Amino acid sequence: MDLLIDSRRQMRALVVPIFIELLLVTLMGAADTFMLAQYSDDAVAAVGVANQIITLAFLVFQIINTGTSVLCSQYLGAGKRHKMHQVTAMALLLNLISGIILSLVLSLGAPWLLRWMGLDDYLMQYGLPYMQLVGAFAFFQALHLTISASLRSDHKAIYPMLVVILVNIVNIAGNYSLIFGHWGMPALGVRGAAIATDISRGVAMFTLFGVLFFRHISVRELRLAFSAKRQELTQIMGDLLRIGLPSAGENMSYNAQQLVLTYFITSLGAASLAARVYVINATMFVYVFCICVAQAASIVIGHLVGDKHYDASYRLGWYALRIAMITTMTLSVCLAFVGGNVMSLLTDNPEIITLGATILFVDIAVEAGKCTNIYYTNVLRAVGDVNFPFYVGITIQWLVGVLLGYILGIRLGLGLVGMWCAFICDESIRGLIFIFRWRNKRWQNRSFVK
Numbered sequence: 001m002d003l004l005i006d007s008r009r010q011m012r013a014l015v016v017p018i019f020i021e022l023l024l025v026t027l028m029g030a031a032d033t034f035m036l037a038q039y040s041d042d043a044v045a046a047v048g049v050a051n052q053i054i055t056l057a058f059l060v061f062q063i064i065n066t067g068t069s070v071l072c073s074q075y076l077g078a079g080k081r082h083k084m085h086q087v088t089a090m091a092l093l094l095n096l097i098s099g100i101i102l103s104l105v106l107s108l109g110a111p112w113l114l115r116w117m118g119l120d121d122y123l124m125q126y127g128l129p130y131m132q133l134v135g136a137f138a139f140f141q142a143l144h145l146t147i148s149a150s151l152r153s154d155h156k157a158i159y160p161m162l163v164v165i166l167v168n169i170v171n172i173a174g175n176y177s178l179i180f181g182h183w184g185m186p187a188l189g190v191r192g193a194a195i196a197t198d199i200s201r202g203v204a205m206f207t208l209f210g211v212l213f214f215r216h217i218s219v220r221e222l223r224l225a226f227s228a229k230r231q232e233l234t235q236i237m238g239d240l241l242r243i244g245l246p247s248a249g250e251n252m253s254y255n256a257q258q259l260v261l262t263y264f265i266t267s268l269g270a271a272s273l274a275a276r277v278y279v280i281n282a283t284m285f286v287y288v289f290c291i292c293v294a295q296a297a298s299i300v301i302g303h304l305v306g307d308k309h310y311d312a313s314y315r316l317g318w319y320a321l322r323i324a325m326i327t328t329m330t331l332s333v334c335l336a337f338v339g340g341n342v343m344s345l346l347t348d349n350p351e352i353i354t355l356g357a358t359i360l361f362v363d364i365a366v367e368a369g370k371c372t373n374i375y376y377t378n379v380l381r382a383v384g385d386v387n388f389p390f391y392v393g394i395t396i397q398w399l400v401g402v403l404l405g406y407i408l409g410i411r412l413g414l415g416l417v418g419m420w421c422a423f424i425c426d427e428s429i430r431g432l433i434f435i436f437r438w439r440n441k442r443w444q445n446r447s448f449v450k
Contacts, residue, residue, distance in 0.1 A: 004312050007300050008319060010155070014296035017157040022288045022295075024164040028171050028200070032193055033281045035175045037346045041274050043190050046127035048277035049117050050110075052262055054134060056255040057106055059248050060098050061142045064091045065149045066247040067240035070382055071448060072153035073299050077306025078449045082225075083236075085217055088150040089225035090236050095146045099139025106135025117259065118266040126190045133194035140201040147208040151216055153299055159211045163204050171200035239448050246390035247381050253394040257401050261419060264410055272416050275355040278346045282339075282360065286331045286367055287374060293324040294375040298382035305383045306449045310441075313383060317438055321375050328371040329364075336361045355416060362420040369427025376434035384446030385437075392433050401426035 036043050068091040075083040106113075110131040111124075119127050148160040174196025181187025188195065213219055226233075265272050297320035304313040335342070339360035343353040377389040401422055408418030437443065 003304075003309060004315055007304060007312055007316050010303075011293075011296045011300045011316065011320060014152070014155065014157050014299060015292055017161040018152065018295050019289060019292040021157065021161040021164045022292050023285070024161075024168050028164075028168050031168070031172050032175060032197070033277065034346060035179055036190070036193055037278075039179055039189055040126070041347055041349060041352070042123060042270065043126040044277055045270055045273045046119060046123040046125075047130050047190060047193070048273070048280075049119060049123075049262060049266075050114065050127045050131040050134075052255070052259055053113050053117065054106060054131065054138070056252065056259060057102055057135075057138065058141060059252045059255060060102055061095050061145055062251060063244035063248040064095045064098070064240055065145050065244070066381060067091070067243035068146060068149040069153050069295075069299070070243050070302055070384070070386075071236070071239055072150055073302025073382065074306035074384075074447055074449045076154060077303030079307075080449070084150070084154070085221050085225040086228055086232060086236050087240070088146075088217060089222055090233060091146045091150070091240060092143065093226075094237070094240070095142040096139065099142030102142070103136055103138040106138055107132050110135060118263055130190045130194045133191065134197050137198045137201060140198070140205045144201065144205045144208055147212050151208075151211065152295065153302070154216065155299075156216060157296075159215065160208070163207050163211070166207065167200045167204045170203050171196050174199055243381065243384075243386050243448070246386045247377075250377060250390040250393035253390075253397050257397045260402055261405050261409075264406060265416065265419070267410070268415055271349065271351045272355065274347065274349070275343075275352045275359065275416060278343060278352065278356050279359045279363065281346075282335060282342050282356075283332075283363055283367070286335055286363075287328055287370055289327045289331070290324040290371040290374050291378075293320050293327075294378035296320075297375070298378040301379055302382040305447045308447075310444050314438075314441065317379055320379075321372070324375050325368070325371050328367055332364045332367040336364055359416055359420055362417060362424070365424045366420065366427055369424065369429075369431040372431030372434060373427055376431075376438060380434070380437065380443055383443045384448055385443035388437060388443075389434070392430055396426055396430045396433075400429060 032047075033044055036047060068087055071087045072084045075081070075087065110128055114124060114127050114131060148163075151157065151159050175193055177183045177185040178188050178192025178196050179190075180192075185192075213222075217225075262273070262276070265276055297316060301313045301316055304310075304316070339357040340353060342360075343356040346356075347353065373393075377393070380386070380389050404425055405419040405422035408414045408422050409416065412418060414421070
């Protein structure tokens with residue numbers, strides 16, 4: 001019982017800095033949308049499509065980062081700190097290589113990718129320069145996320161949080177000056193938003209490298225990690241991929257699902273497309289607390305599993321889910337009742353305001369299932385049960401989310417509301433499957449620490 005009480009205390013201590021960090025990351029995206037909304041609703045729609053492609057591409061980094069978080073947590077729980085150094089070293093190397101490759105693909109392939117998403121010539125004038133500029137520096141985000149994952153696993157979530165505070169200040173100031181031409185800067189519109197994003201991500205990466213070397217792993221320790229036996233490093237690389245590939249695969253499936261649905265929504269008109277972007281940005285604030293609880297719980301549960309405390313892991317899992325669910329549903333209901341006011345802050349188009357406010361009420365049911373799915377995909381990965389979320393996700397997302405979304409939204413003519421009803425079915429079915437998985441304890445004895 002003392003172990004469980006101590007684990008709950010550790011989780012709560014992690015929740016606060018992770019929550020502030022994720023809230024500020026969400027705020028940064030919302031600030032971009034809000035500032036661009038003052039510039040043009042069409043720019044918001046085009047940039048929203050570009051960001052969906054970029055977000056999907058960034059999931060390549062999650063292949064390594066998910067493995068980094070799981071392995072670092074389990075090795076630290078088992079008292080093998082030198083192995084954590086090796087995991088971090090290999091993760092940085094792998095994500096540097098993948099980040100450079102992805103930067104070239106996003107920047108050079110932007111015209112083809114945006115055309116494939118259905119953007120017409122008018123919207124391309126906004127989407128293309130944004131995607132080219134942001135995509136060219138994707139490797140900034142790759143290294144930033146890797147260092148943050150390693151720091152959080154060692155109960156040092158305070159540092160990524162402080163860095164995100166700095167990044168928000170830089171990003172908002174950059175948007176204000178470069179989008180609208182304040183403080184003597186040129187008014188660059190969408191290009192200005194992209195440049196501000198690149199600058200803020202560069203600041204984040206360089207600052208976190210300083211934290212890494214002075215507060216987490218010294219240069220000497222990192223050099224020793226790279227000089228380990230080839231067999232050890234090969235095993236770590238294999239474990240990173242063994243954890244990361246199915247984990248990223250589930251998220252890639254979800255984001256690919258959203259891309260396909262966005263393609264459907266494009267046929268409904270610019271108003272539906274803009275309303276979807278505004279709703280997504282508003283609901284991010286609803287489930288951000290669920291994400292931070294899931295991340296905090298997965299770190300502590302990873303430590304417990306690394307030290308073979310399975311019963312404490314099981315009990316902590318239920319405790320954290322209750323906290324996440326209560327908070328998520330409370331925020332979702334509150335957002336629905338002020339939905340019209342929120343939409344009015346983002347646009348003066350009455351069609352978009354009415355549609356967005358309606359969707360926010362339907363979204364209440366979506367958030368219950370989404371909270372459960374976000375939570376259990378994180379926690380099941382933390383205990384080593386990495387394949388199950390992938391199989392469930394890729395099956396239900398496409399058979400229910402995409403197929404039913406097309407039938408209700410397009411074929412039956414229910415539009416955006418019909419698609420959101422399909423999301424309810426998708427998220428709810430997956431959530432119930434994950435609850436059953438945690439309850440039957442099939443995830444035990446899957447730790448990567450031997």
